[in-house]
């Protein structure tokens with residue numbers, strides 16, 4: 001299957017339809033993934049994403065018909081892979097930085113109770129995330145905290161941080177370095193593996209991280225290339241790290257080129 005693939009069976013967006021879509025996309029892993037999630041809640045969140053998509057400006061027009069594949073199943077598969085590596089999230093505090101409407105973070109709340117962490121959804125802007133805050137209140141969903149702040153201005157105690165479509169990696173690790181506790185992990189969701197090894201090493205070392213493992217996700221090839229890195233927080237960030245956003249932005253733009261979209 002390729003990135004341009006468009007023809008596939010239509011699945012309903014109720015709990016049964018989403019589980020059928022998951023079996024179709026991930027035939028080898030589905031039986032392990034299915035017991036991990038509350039599919040009624042996944043379905044409720046998907047309905048919310050579709051209903052508020054325009055008002056919240058969540059996704060591009062191109063993505064409107066692809067929310068199930070590109071956002072729901074993609075996030076769920078990533079979380080399943082992280083779970084394979086580090087086990088239950090139940091005793092952890094998990095934070096999603098630059099979460100937008102709660103992607104991928106809200107899907108940690110969709111885990112069944114014994115796997116579920118305390119969850120923090122962080123974004124510097126209210127535009128998308130305030131809709132999710134209302135959705136959580138209206139549906140009386142416990143265990144999700146909302147934080148409207150810039151990640152680099154924050155110091156907190158997450159055992160696991162994730163991000164998708166946030167500040168480009170590896171600069172994202174610098175931005176988040178004071179949010180993750182020692183021995184904790186930052187797992188960025190990344191597309192192509194296209195990093196300058198020298199820059200990556202320097203930024204990670206200064207930020208107190210070490211790459212423990214890189215995991216490629218060929219099961220998501222139907223969306224394009226996807227991989228995750230398990231970055232372990234092995235020490236403190238150096239004095240003055242994270243640097244000011246202006247500097248990080250300039251450096252990352254020089255590397256990726258001004259118009260590159262990093263996902």
Ligand SMILES: C[S@@+](CC[C@H](N)C(=O)[O-])C[C@H]1O[C@@H](n2cnc3c(N)ncnc32)[C@H](O)[C@@H]1O
Pocket residue numbers: 097098099100101102103104122123124125128149150151152163164165166167175
């Ligand atoms: C492209 S959106 C991605 C949203 C979501 N993670 C997703 O995958 O659909 C990037 C988000 O990161 C937020 N963001 C960018 N820089 C940030 C920072 N330094 N601290 C907190 N949020 C930030 C933006 O406000 C925006 O909502």
